[in-house]
Amino acid sequence: MENINTQYFKEKLEAELKILTEELQKIARINSSNPNDWEPIPAVMDTLESDKNEVSDRIEAFEENKALTKELEIRFFNIKNALKKIENGKYGICESTGEQIPIARLEANPAAKTCMEHLEK
Template sequence: MDRVRELLEAERRQALRRLAGLTGDFDEVVAASRDANVDDEHDPEGATIAFERSQVSALVLQVQGHLAEVEAARERLAAGTYGICERCGQPIAKARLEARPVARTCIECVSSR
């Protein structure tokens, strides 16, 4: 279980670093929008500031969701239910957990959706 804790902690650290980077990116986009021409929708140079802000915001939500998955996996580990499929109650294959430490279901259950 020490290996699992290490994997989950590494996932958590990576997600937090990514979130910090994205938050900085978002702040930069917002700051740029303050300094930019108000009519950015007609900018012939490419993506609008609103689009960039929306894109970064979506990535932030994705990383926050992954962080929540990591925290839930850590809670399952503490409760002794980590590695047990939430759908069928069978053990989740070790290879799956190594590839995706936050997995809640076994391959068979994921495949049968």
């Protein structure tokens, strides 16, 4: 079994988590009743001043925020999960088979949950 330099991967994961958090904070906030959920910040609708085009632009922007939040949120919690595994000494173990994930795969994706061939399709 190869020795995984968890400190190295921890730093990589933390750096990525920081960037993701900053990206998420621009468009979303932590759900006040569920810390495991980011919710997109609703568009401000000032219907008195906005014309119809502007309202539809804002709705569209909000829909884009929702989609992006979802995508970033998945990566955010994957990374959180990987950091937790480092704490528990379970980092780099394939969730599908329990074998060690190849270092090259972790290098490419430090939050990988399984080896390439055991990816859930």
